[in-house]
Amino acid sequence: MEIVKWPFLKQDWGIEFESSKGAYLYTKDGRKVLDAAGGAIVSNIGYGREEVADAIARAVKNNSYILPPFLTPEREALLDELREHWLPPHLSRIHLSSGGSEANESAVKLAIQYQNSRGKPKKNIILTRSLSYHGTTLNMSGISGHQARKRGLESYVPEPITIETPYPLRCPLGKYHPDAKDYYLDDLKKTIKRLGANNIAALLMEPINGSSGGAISPPDGYWIEAQEILRANDILLIADEVMTGFGRVGYDFASNLYDIEPDILIAGKGMGGGYAAIGGTYSTDKIADSIQEAGYEVMFHTFAALPQSCAASTEVLRILREEKLCEKVNPLGENILQNLNSEIGQHPNVAEVRGKGLLIGIEIVEDKASLKPFDESKKITGQIMQKGLEMGVFLYPGGTGTYRDIICLGPAFTIGDEEIELMVKVLRDSINTVVQNN
Ligand SMILES: Cc1ncc(COP(=O)(O)O)c(C=O)c1O
Structure with a gap:
């Protein structure tokens, strides 16, 4: 009989984490993943502070x-x-x-x-x-x-x-x-x-x-x-x-x-x-x-x-x-929103990009004009999260009920321009790959 090691219900993201530092998670097989959501929007100062x-x-x-x-x-x-x-x-x-x-x-x-x-x-x-x-x-x-x-x-x-x-x-x-x-x-x-x-x-x-x-x-x-x-x-x-x-x-x-x-x-x-x-x-x-x-x-x-x-x-x-980190939140958030809007703001499957400070949501829909969501069985957000992980960025899946396809971003207040660029690029590419296949 197969032993389900972790978590309680069987789930396979195909990734195991070994450690974390700053805004990054490091996998068991030697990869580096940018945590664009600070875990569950938790890690405000980044990981591994001595x-x-x-x-x-x-x-x-x-x-x-x-x-x-x-x-x-x-x-x-x-x-x-x-x-x-x-x-x-x-x-x-x-x-x-x-x-x-x-x-x-x-x-x-x-x-x-x-x-x-x-x-x-x-x-x-x-x-x-x-x-x-x-x-x-x-x-x-x-x-x-x-x-x-x-x-x-x-x-x-x-x-x-x-x-x-x-x-x-x-x-x-x-x-x-x-x-x-x-x-x-x-x-x-x-x-x-x-x-x-x-x-x-x-x-x-x-x-x-x-x-x-x-x-x-x-x-x-x-x-x-x-x-x-x-x-x-x-x-x-x-x-x-x-x-x-x-x-x-x-x-x-x-x-x-x-x-x-x-x-x-x-x-x-x-x-x-x-x-x-x-x-x-x-x-x-x-x-x-x-x-x-x-x-x-x-x-x-x-x-x-x-x-x-x-x-x-x-x-x-x-x-x-x-370290006056809270003072960085609004400028960082505005920078991310600007980048997101220019990369995916007009995307036919992005209903909107929204947020305040470093709490940001991207709502994915099948049809932008009517705001019709994708069929629930497609588990679009889960697929985007999976793609993001494969491309080196952790994106937090949000949404529930009728409005279920929402990606949340909530990185540490210490992230820099390079991380913002990576986060936005991987999010855009993950959305593109997933919607093309559905
Ligand atoms: C707004 C809000 N309230 C309560 C909770 C529950 O907190 P915890 O998971 O630490 O019990 C969460 C967790 O996501 C949350 O976002």
Whole structure:
């Protein structure tokens, strides 16, 4: 009998990686692959930084494990780094966990506990969005709008209660319709009215879609008005910034870009840059105090706030800051978008190239005019990813459900012109080869 070594379900990409350095991955058979997506849009500072390895080693030697609620020097250094340099001042409370899904679970628990602590047990709906991804735990799978990642679970996980994700390219009123913002805000208002504001605890949203939609930004002004509507209806705003946080979209957080003040903000991925399994749930004093006064617990995960994860994260954030890497994100992103637009912007199978900072999406369609997608069975994105790997570039497959053929780019903030040129060329050639064969 054949032994399936890795991963859990049999899969053969025909490639094994040995090591990584900077923006590159090195294969077992001696090839070099440019990582155009920083893994799963994780590696903000690039791979293999000695300073981070040293910080992790120091932390493990000092404190390999201490129960999460106790303060240690490694935890204290991370809390100081976060509060002094990154978090919006109104998000003063910090809960740490081992990744984005756990951090989102904590956020939802805080929102529900908060509403209960105010004597509002009926306010227990967590609104999410039609296209969204918040994680892989059962609850996050259920409430996310990511069809592909919950196949076979539908009979068990909760049905998401959603508003429409603003998708300017595919707005039902027409492509980039001038009334798109009002159309989507109207959907939010109608949904609140239909469900009753007294029954809704919070809206959980990605300010810019990650993998489910591939860097979809809402129409200008959408988030600030959405926040006003939520506030007027006493509904919390939870920003899932697992992908967009810590500089990825050219601001410390996408919330800053849109000038909104979420009641709870979640980060993961770039917070540890791939060096640590870490996620953060950040909330206001008001929420934390209310939960405390009600006598509820906020339980920790056993491996939350591991000293070595905190030390890695602190060092990654220090490198981002001291090397001014976040300041490079917007110019790099604009350079990539420009290159992509000139190489594939007019391609008959590219619906659009979009993005903010270094979170970029390329939507592939069978027909550009009607935006008709390729048949699902063709697995176009998987084929493009495979071709890219063969040509020496890792491209991240995104998209789900009806809009499934989206390639995401999210390289390290340290990439240079040579890498950008290679990334764009290989993406163009991979798309060409795959669409010609289909
Ligand atoms: C926006 C967003 N939220 C949550 C998650 C889940 O994070 P994790 O895979 O670290 O559990 C992801 C992962 O892709 C994500 O992109």
